[in-house]
Amino acid sequence: MKNENLYNYILGIADNSLILGQRLGELTGHGPNLETDIACTNISLDLFGQVRSYFQYASKVAGDGRSEDDIAMLRKERDYKNVLLVEQPNTNFAYTIARQFLFDAYHLVFLRELQKSSDLTLAAIANKCIKEVSYHERFSSDWVRRLGGGTEESKSKMQEAIADLWVYTDELFHQTVADKAMVAEGIGVDVTKLKEEYYNYVAGVLEESTLEVPDIKFFQKGGKQGIHTEHLGYILAELQYMQRAYPNMEW
Amino acid sequence: MSTKNWPLWEIFVRSKNGLEHRHFGSLHAADADMALENARDVYTRRNEGVSIWVVESKHITASNPENNGELFEPAQDKVYRHPTFYDVPDEVKHM
Numbered sequence: 001m002k003n004e005n006l007y008n009y010i011l012g013i014a015d016n017s018l019i020l021g022q023r024l025g026e027l028t029g030h031g032p033n034l035e036t037d038i039a040c041t042n043i044s045l046d047l048f049g050q051v052r053s054y055f056q057y058a059s060k061v062a063g064d065g066r067s068e069d070d071i072a073m074l075r076k077e078r079d080y081k082n083v084l085l086v087e088q089p090n091t092n093f094a095y096t097i098a099r100q101f102l103f104d105a106y107h108l109v110f111l112r113e114l115q116k117s118s119d120l121t122l123a124a125i126a127n128k129c130i131k132e133v134s135y136h137e138r139f140s141s142d143w144v145r146r147l148g149g150g151t152e153e154s155k156s157k158m159q160e161a162i163a164d165l166w167v168y169t170d171e172l173f174h175q176t177v178a179d180k181a182m183v184a185e186g187i188g189v190d191v192t193k194l195k196e197e198y199y200n201y202v203a204g205v206l207e208e209s210t211l212e213v214p215d216i217k218f219f220q221k222g223g224k225q226g227i228h229t230e231h232l233g234y235i236l237a238e239l240q241y242m243q244r245a246y247p248n249m250e251w
Numbered sequence: 252m253s254t255k256n257w258p259l260w261e262i263f264v265r266s267k268n269g270l271e272h273r274h275f276g277s278l279h280a281a282d283a284d285m286a287l288e289n290a291r292d293v294y295t296r297r298n299e300g301v302s303i304w305v306v307e308s309k310h311i312t313a314s315n316p317e318n319n320g321e322l323f324e325p326a327q328d329k330v331y332r333h334p335t336f337y338d339v340p341d342e343v344k345h346m
Binding site: 033034035036038039042135138139142146 | 257278279280281284285288289291292293296
């Protein structure tokens with residue numbers, strides 16, 4: 001492939017939203033109450049909408065006849081480049097919110113920079129997505145504050161979820177080969193430069209929520225290289241079921 | 252887990268600038284901020300609105316259906332209260 005780095009770079013962005021969207025979609029009909037259920041599903045749909053723009057572009061860049069659906073649905077586990085954070089399960093509502101908040105805070109600063117990309121398609125997609133993601137971040141940070149400042153039980157659950165998912169945050173700022181190549185060309189975002197702002201912001205919200213910033217020095221990584229936790233296989237089994245069972249099916 | 256329900260809120264949405272807010276429905280939320288966010292997700296996700304009002308249902312005083320006779324029936328036979336007994340010139344539009 002001529003533009004392999006660009007292709008991989010696009011997938012790196014898209015897969016995060018795809019897998020997180022699928023995770024949130026699992027809550028359809030299972031949210032803690034009707035209103036929150038709809039809110040999570042709305043965010044899921046926002047993410048799937050964003051993902052379409054990325055995969056359509058990836059399909060064009062690949063230029064090998066694979067459609068957006070083929071790229072989204074028919075890769076093997078090791079070919080997915082999402083960070084480990086987004087594939088973590090909906091253990092309870094605190095985990096769903098912690099995962100969302102830790103990702104949204106990153107997603108927002110990332111898109112802000114991607115808007116400045118010299119690749120006009122990516123800049124335009126970022127420009128369109130950033131309003132949606134601003135709302136996602138508002139929703140999730142709001143809930144972190146509510147649960148953190150709520151009852152003893154909600155606080156301990158929120159703290160536990162943040163502490164458990166914290167080990168997956170550092171990977172957000174790791175650079176892949178494609179990342180480095182795209183940064184050099186002025187297309188990609190240098191994520192290493194976002195790290196300080198991210199952790200400062202997240203620490204601020206946790207402090208307002210009377211939660212502690214976890215003191216963890218060892219982090220998990222691998223998703224960006226296709227080495228995932230055991231959860232991704234199950235997600236893909238569900239995500240890909242229709243395309244695998246009925247190849248080339250159309251709605 | 253707490254089994255206490257969140258209070259009920261009434262949701263009013265303005266669908267276009269220039270139109271009035273209309274009652275869209277009700278939902279549960281812990282406070283006004285959450286009611287606004289929930290209303291955004293429940294009632295405006297299909298592009299229905301440009302502005303939302305929320306008010307806690309307990310603040311609405313409603314007329315009692317039992318009093319409907321004395322409240323509303325006397326108006327039923329007073330057609331002359333409608334301004335329909337005038338000849339409107341053809342030049343006057345939008346009446």
